[in-house]
Amino acid sequence: MGKQFVISSGHGDKVSGAVGILNEHEEAKKVVNRVYDIVTKEYNGEGYKYHETTATTQNQNLANIVNFHNNKDRELDVAIHFNSATPAATGTECLYYDQKLLSAKMSAAMATALGIVDRGAKERKELYFLRNTNKPAILLEVCFVTSEKDAAAYRNNFEALCQAIAKVMAGHLGYTKNQVEGVSKPVAKPKESTYYSEKFDRLVLLTNAGVYADVEFKEELNRYKKDTKIDIEAIVYAKNGTPRFLVKDKDKCVFITANREYVKAYTVDK
Numbered sequence: 544m545g546k547q548f549v550i551s552s553g554h555g556d557k558v559s560g561a562v563g564i565l566n567e568h569e570e571a572k573k574v575v576n577r578v579y580d581i582v583t584k585e586y587n588g589e590g591y592k593y594h595e596t597t598a599t600t601q602n603q604n605l606a607n608i609v610n611f612h613n614n615k616d617r618e619l620d621v622a623i624h625f626n627s628a629t630p631a632a633t634g635t636e637c638l639y640y641d642q643k644l645l646s647a648k649m650s651a652a653m654a655t656a657l658g659i660v661d662r663g664a665k666e667r668k669e670l671y672f673l674r675n676t677n678k679p680a681i682l683l684e685v686c687f688v689t690s691e692k693d694a695a696a697y698r699n700n701f702e703a704l705c706q707a708i709a710k711v712m713a714g715h716l717g718y719t720k721n722q723v724e725g726v727s728k729p730v731a732k733p734k735e736s737t738y739y740s741e742k743f744d745r746l747v748l749l750t751n752a753g754v755y756a757d758v759e760f761k762e763e764l765n766r767y768k769k770d771t772k773i774d775i776e777a778i779v780y781a782k783n784g785t786p787r788f789l790v791k792d793k794d795k796c797v798f799i800t801a802n803r804e805y806v807k808a809y810t811v812d813k
């Protein structure tokens with residue numbers, strides 16, 4: 544048996560987390576379920592997921608969650624939370640007891656997938672979950688439930704987010720992704736539209752094309768030549784719903800068209 548993991552949603556059915564534009568506990572459950580499916584099916588990982596349903600006090604809720612984790616044979620504990628602050632606060636964070644490097648990777652991966660700022664890894668030794676789980680543990684703050692921008696980024700990039708979280712977990716646990724095409728991916732292609740609507744691994748330019756600092760394409764930073772190949776980090780959406788590909792130019796996140804007339808996107812066998 545390989546290394547196992549436990550992933551759980553923060554808070555519980557009777558002990559509410561933060562509520563803003565998003566409901567923290569409800570969204571945390573969705574992220575846990577999707578990440579668990581990706582890690583177990585696409586990476587053949589083994590582990591457990593948990594949602595707390597019975598506690599009526601915060602202390603009992605925390606104890607139930609930690610007990611579930613500590614009663615499993617595993618090498619990694621992951622808790623999914625969402626942040627809450629003023630409407631202007633934005634970005635991803637990952638909190639840790641002693642897993643600084645893993646947390647930094649996780650926060651950066653989430654930020655790239657969502658196209659929002661990376662607030663980085665934060666040591667929080669006093670947090671009950673981090674203090675009381677007895678294996679390496681991280682607590683993800685996916686984004687702010689109080690931010691319109693974060694909520695939109697989260698809704699538009701849910702799959703990319705879950706893939707990014709799964710990839711970092713898999714890297715830590717030594718899992719590798721299935722080579723088989725089509726596993727837990729939609730097989731039937733919907734009718735071709737002008738724009739790509741899902742994230743692929745890479746694109747090649749069919750014509751010279753601009754890369755932009757912003758998803759709305761207001762500020763052109765650079766022009767890439769026809770036949771340039773670029774790795775795709777995520778698919779994101781402009782305000783009017785037009786899809787764009789988020790790519791990296793050196794270390795910077797930039798945006799490029801997802802229009803099939805200008806780019807061909809494809810999957811890479813790794």
Ligand SMILES: [Zn+2]
Pocket residue numbers: 553554560561567624625
């Ligand atoms: Zn929380």
